[in-house]
Amino acid sequence: MNEPVDLKINTSYCVPQCTDIISHIAGYIEESSNSEDFVLAVIDLKEYSGFDDFLAKAISSKRRNEYRKAISSGLYVRSLSVQERNDRRDELYAINTSATERQGEMSEEYFQYPPEVTESACRYHYHKTYGVFTPDNVWIGYIYLRFCGEFAATFRILGHAAYFGKGNFMLFLMLKMIEDLYLNQPEIRYLNYHLMYVGKPGLQEWKKNAGFKPVRFIAKS
Numbered sequence: 438m439n440e441p442v443d444l445k446i447n448t449s450y451c452v453p454q455c456t457d458i459i460s461h462i463a464g465y466i467e468e469s470s471n472s473e474d475f476v477l478a479v480i481d482l483k484e485y486s487g488f489d490d491f492l493a494k495a496i497s498s499k500r501r502n503e504y505r506k507a508i509s510s511g512l513y514v515r516s517l518s519v520q521e522r523n524d525r526r527d528e529l530y531a532i533n534t535s536a537t538e539r540q541g542e543m544s545e546e547y548f549q550y551p552p553e554v555t556e557s558a559c560r561y562h563y564h565k566t567y568g569v570f571t572p573d574n575v576w577i578g579y580i581y582l583r584f585c586g587e588f589a590a591t592f593r594i595l596g597h598a599a600y601f602g603k604g605n606f607m608l609f610l611m612l613k614m615i616e617d618l619y620l621n622q623p624e625i626r627y628l629n630y631h632l633m634y635v636g637k638p639g640l641q642e643w644k645k646n647a648g649f650k651p652v653r654f655i656a657k658s
C-alpha cells in the first residue's frame with residue numbers, strides 16, 4: 438500500500454493513554470513497511486461500496502451460506518459496553534480457558550483472570566468488545582478491537598471451544614463486526630487481523646475466508 442495511514446485523524450480528543458495505542462499501531466505498520474516477512478492481514482473497507490458489496494465480492498458463496506445459517510439459527514452479535522464487559526468477566530474467562538491449544542499463539546494472559554478495562558475519552562483511540570451470543574444469551578466468542586485513527590486491529594479474538602463445530606460463529610462474529618464498521622464507524626478504512634502468514638494453516642485459511650488480504654504499509658511521517 439503506497440498510501441500512508443492516518444493514525445490520528447484528530448488529536449484534540451486525545452488523552453494520555455492514546456500515546457500507547459498510537460505507538461503500538463505505528464510500530465506495527467512501520468515494521469510492515471520495513472520487513473518483507475511482516476505481511477499484515479488487512480481488509481481495505483474502502484475497496485467496497487458497503488457491507489453488501491464486501492459480502493458479495495470478498496466472501497465465497499460457501500461462507501456466505503454459513504453467515505446466513507448463523508443468522509437463521511438465532512445467533513447474534515453486538516458490542517458490549519465497558520461496564521457490561523467488566524461485569525461479565527467470568528464468561529470472558531470461561532471462553533479464554535475453554536481450550537489449552539488454539540490455532541494461533543495462546544499467550545499466558547488468556548489464562549489469567551481478565552483485568553477490568555476502562556472507557557477511553559478519545560473518539561479516535563479506544564477499544565471496543567464485540568460478542569457473539571446464542572439465542573439464549575450465552576456469550577460464546579468475542580473480538581476485542583483496538584481503534585486508532587482510520588485503522589482498527591483485532592487485539593484479542595477467541596471463541597468458546599465447547600461450541601466449535603456448531604456453526605461458524607466466529608466467522609459470523611467477524612462479518613457482523615465488519616458490518617458495524619461500515620454502518621457506525623465510517624472513519625475506519627483498514628481492518629487488520631495480525632499477520633497473513635503466521636499461525637497454523639487453518640488460521641491462515643480462516644483469514645482468507647473472512648476477506649483478509651496480504652498488505653504492507655508505508656507509515657505516515
Ligand SMILES: [Zn+2]
Pocket residue numbers: 448450451452455559560561562
Ligand atoms: Zn486519541
